[in-house]
Each structure stands twice: as C-alpha cells, then as structure tokens.
Amino acid sequence: MPFTCRQSFLDDVIDGLSRSQKTLPCKYLYDDFGAQLFEQITALQEYxxxxxxxxxxxxxxxxxxxxxxxxxxxxxxxxxxxxxxxxxxxxxxxxxxxxxxxxxxxxxxxxxxxxxxxxxxxxxxxxxxxxxxxxxxxxxxxxxxxxxxxxxxxxxxxxxxxxxxxxxxxxxxxxxxxxxxxxxxxxxxxxxxATPRLLAAYDDKEGVTAAFNRNLLTRIARELGAHLCLEHFRHEARFNSEQHRVEMHLVANQDTCISVRDQRFTLRAGESIHTENSHKxxxxxxxxxxxxxxxxxxxxxxxxxxxxxxxxxxxxx
Ligand SMILES: C[S@@+](CC[C@H](N)C(=O)[O-])C[C@H]1O[C@@H](n2cnc3c(N)ncnc32)[C@H](O)[C@@H]1O
Missing domain, CATH: 3.40.50.150 (Vaccinia Virus protein VP39)
Structure with a gap:
C-alpha cells in the first residue's frame, strides 16, 4: 500500500531533508507508538x-x-x-x-x-x-x-x-x-x-508532545536504517502569526547530521526540521x-x- 510503503517514506524523508527549510510530512508522526503518544496528549491538561x-x-x-x-x-x-x-x-x-x-x-x-x-x-x-x-x-x-x-x-x-x-x-x-x-x-x-495557551497545548510540561515529535526521528532510524543522534535534537513549538498556526520543529542543539542510505544531510546548531502545522x-x-x-x-x-x-x-x- 502506498502509505506504508518504505520507498514512499524514504522518498519523502529525502525530499523533505533536501529542502532549505527541512521538513517532514506530519502523517509519519503516527506510527503505532506515535498514535499511542497522541492519545496521551489528548488527555493532557494543556491540550x-x-x-x-x-x-x-x-x-x-x-x-x-x-x-x-x-x-x-x-x-x-x-x-x-x-x-x-x-x-x-x-x-x-x-x-x-x-x-x-x-x-x-x-x-x-x-x-x-x-x-x-x-x-x-x-x-x-x-x-x-x-x-x-x-x-x-x-x-x-x-x-x-x-x-x-x-x-x-x-x-x-x-x-x-x-x-x-x-x-x-x-x-x-x-x-x-x-x-x-x-x-x-x-x-x-x-x-x-491567545498565543501562550496555543503554545502550551503543543509543548506540555510532562514532555509528551516532545516525545511524540522526537519519535519521528526514532522511526526514521528504525525503519530506514538512518544514522542520527536523537540527543542532538529538541522539540520546539512556535506560533507563526502570519499563517495563524502553531508549528512543531525538531531543532538541532549543535551541528549534526542525518545519514539516510547514501545521502548525508547536515544541520547547523539552531537549524530545524519542520514536522507539523496546526492551523487556527x-x-x-x-x-x-x-x-x-x-x-x-x-x-x-x-x-x-x-x-x-x-x-x-x-x-x-
Ligand atoms: C489529530 S489525530 C485525531 C484523532 C481523532 N479523529 C480525534 O479527533 O481524536 C489524527 C489521527 O489521524 C491519523 N492520521 C494522520 N494522518 C493520516 C492520514 N494521512 N491518513 C489516515 N489517518 C491519518 C492518525 O493516526 C491519528 O489517529
């Protein structure tokens, strides 16, 4: 099936990481563990x-x-x-x-x-x-x-x-x-x-949303055999006032790289991978x-x- 096909996942990851603003389609957040984490998010006080x-x-x-x-x-x-x-x-x-x-x-x-x-x-x-x-x-x-x-x-x-x-x-x-x-x-x-309420909903104190976002990197490593260092990335929620949306990013804490098959993608400290939008x-x-x-x-x-x-x-x- 196209949506589970490893090749489509690989193609989307390579395409997304090749862009100047690195990005990944949010549907890949929902492997079985991601879907479970999302259920936990729905019960959070901030959400x-x-x-x-x-x-x-x-x-x-x-x-x-x-x-x-x-x-x-x-x-x-x-x-x-x-x-x-x-x-x-x-x-x-x-x-x-x-x-x-x-x-x-x-x-x-x-x-x-x-x-x-x-x-x-x-x-x-x-x-x-x-x-x-x-x-x-x-x-x-x-x-x-x-x-x-x-x-x-x-x-x-x-x-x-x-x-x-x-x-x-x-x-x-x-x-x-x-x-x-x-x-x-x-x-x-x-x-x-109000922006503070919106941001809190996507960056809870318990860190469940952070785990949900970072799970995407774990999935890329597991399913595509990618080499990356999970500890080099942190979760960040940002409000984009022009687009009226909360954005989730995975931000590099230091210069780092992600290798997928024969491709190597470098990230400078502070550079991010945009993983999800939530338009309001x-x-x-x-x-x-x-x-x-x-x-x-x-x-x-x-x-x-x-x-x-x-x-x-x-x-x-
Ligand atoms: C934001 S949650 C909403 C879940 C539920 N409808 C609710 O209102 O609580 C999104 C759900 O859609 C599923 N999902 C995300 N992208 C999808 C896609 N492209 N096709 C089918 N299901 C998808 C996820 O696994 C997740 O269960």
Whole structure:
C-alpha cells in the first residue's frame, strides 16, 4: 500500500531533508507508538482541544444528528481511538454502517474492537489507508458503493489544521468525494486564541508532545536504517502569526547530521526540521477555505469561550 510503503517514506524523508527549510510530512508522526503518544496528549491538561470538542459533542450530538441524512454511512478519516464518533452513533439508530479509515493499524484495531462491543448492530468496516491519497479515497468509494449516497464524513480533532491551505483544499476535496452530493461533512476546528495557551497545548510540561515529535526521528532510524543522534535534537513549538498556526520543529542543539542510505544531510546548531502545522481559524477564514474546495458551511456549534467549533458542511451543488 502506498502509505506504508518504505520507498514512499524514504522518498519523502529525502525530499523533505533536501529542502532549505527541512521538513517532514506530519502523517509519519503516527506510527503505532506515535498514535499511542497522541492519545496521551489528548488527555493532557494543556491540550484543551479534545475535552472541548468532546463537551460540544456531548451537548449537541442530538441537534447535529438532526441535520444529518438518515440511513447514512458514517466515514471517519483519521479516526484515532474512535471515542468521538460514539456520540454521533448513539443518536443514529438507523445508521447504515461505519467506516473508520486510519494510517495506524493499532488505532484501527483498537477502534474496531471498542466500537464493535458498544455498537453490535452497526456494520463496521475498518480500512487501513491514507486520507490524503486521492486513489485510496476513490477506491474506498468504489469498494463500498458510496457513489451517489448520502454519507456523513466525520473529521474531528482539528486534523484539517495540520494542512497548509493548499493541502487542506486537497483533503477537503477528498472529504467531498467521500460524502457524495447530498451528504454532510462534520469538521472540528480549533479557533484563534491567545498565543501562550496555543503554545502550551503543543509543548506540555510532562514532555509528551516532545516525545511524540522526537519519535519521528526514532522511526526514521528504525525503519530506514538512518544514522542520527536523537540527543542532538529538541522539540520546539512556535506560533507563526502570519499563517495563524502553531508549528512543531525538531531543532538541532549543535551541528549534526542525518545519514539516510547514501545521502548525508547536515544541520547547523539552531537549524530545524519542520514536522507539523496546526492551523487556527475563525469561522470566516474556515468558510473561505472550504469554499475553495466546493463546500459550504451549513451550521456550526461552538463552546462559550470560543475555543473550538464543530462545523457542518455540504457540497455547494
Ligand atoms: C489529530 S489525530 C485525531 C484523532 C481523532 N479523529 C480525534 O479527533 O481524536 C489524527 C489521527 O489521524 C491519523 N492520521 C494522520 N494522518 C493520516 C492520514 N494521512 N491518513 C489516515 N489517518 C491519518 C492518525 O493516526 C491519528 O489517529
């Protein structure tokens, strides 16, 4: 499969480390250990995102479901632990089925087991795949006969924020393909707020986010046989005020190098590898972004502090 293919991983690492601002695609943060670390992050005091979105779902799931097509197939790209979709499924007695799509096999297995126990009446079809990969999305639509149906795509966790606008539009196109003409997409977005709170959410005191970020180097060493010194890198969260995003970097503490196969990449002390973006939105900037992918905002639910929003979206035609 393209997303697990060692060759694609190698190509992406070599391409990313060859750039003047070294970078690595954030999907590689989620090997099985990375996905476990992310679950730990969601429980941290500083990481307000998950508990705020869960509270929104607990409060508004019934109302949200009233806006969704009946007898729908629910698809969750990047389902993680599947904790959030349970709020929707609880209120969808006539649901046609649930398709979790995940890059981490371990999370997929966990979600499947967890939800099969609780929703024995729901047809669950787990799929190991990459939601950024257009052919995977098209194959999913074909294999599950989703063409022309009224599907519900659930994309919580501010996962959309991991993509720069140009790539977010590609992901939104994939979500639009999955939902069909009359379907709906429910997207969780993190809203713009004071910088210290944002930075704390991506650089917690316990160092779990740092471990999550640095695990990418461990993975590169293990899976690609790369030579590098993990101790030469530290985690850093930065706020990019022009792009309205928190960035995660792996910063070299000293001059160092990473050797992958026959290629050697040098880093000067202070130079960084950019590993993740988390874009923050207003409802207006989000509406404008989805408009570029042929989608339009139907409704939204936001907490009283204005921290996070669940946005219901449909195809423009
Ligand atoms: C930010 S977490 C969100 C998890 C969950 N949806 C939630 O809201 O708590 C992103 C999840 O997407 C998965 N993931 C990341 N990139 C992916 C990709 N390109 N294709 C499929 N899954 C991906 C990760 O393994 C992780 O479980």
């Amino acid at each position: 307000y995102l998950t508990r705020t979105e869960l509270a929104l779902l607990a409060q508004y799931a019934q109302d949200i479901v009233a806006h969704l097509p009946t007898q729908a197939t629910v698809i969750e790209p990047g389902c993680g632990s599947g904790q959030k979709v349970a709020y929707l499924l609880d209120n969808m007695p006539d649901v046609n089925g649930f398709i979790p799509l995940e890059i981490s096999t371990e999370m997929l297995l966990y979600t499947q087991q967890r939800l099969r126990q609780r929703f024995a009446h729901v047809n669950i079809h787990p799929l190991h795949g990459d939601f950024t990969h257009g052919p995977t999305i098209k194959a999913l639509v074909q294999q599950h006969g989703l063409n022309g149906s009224n599907n519900v795509v659930f994309f919580p966790g501010s996962t959309l924020g991991n993509f720069s606008p140009i790539h977010a539009i590609e992901v939104l196109h994939n979500l639009r393909t999955l939902c069909g003409h009359n379907g709906r997409v429910l997207i969780g977005i993190d809203l713009i707020k 939105y207003t409802l207006a900037s989000f509406s404008s972004l989805i408009g570029n992918a042929g989608l339009t905002l139907v409704d939204s639910w936001c907490d009283s502090q204005g921290d996070f929003a669940l946005c219901l979206v449909k195809s423009q035609r």
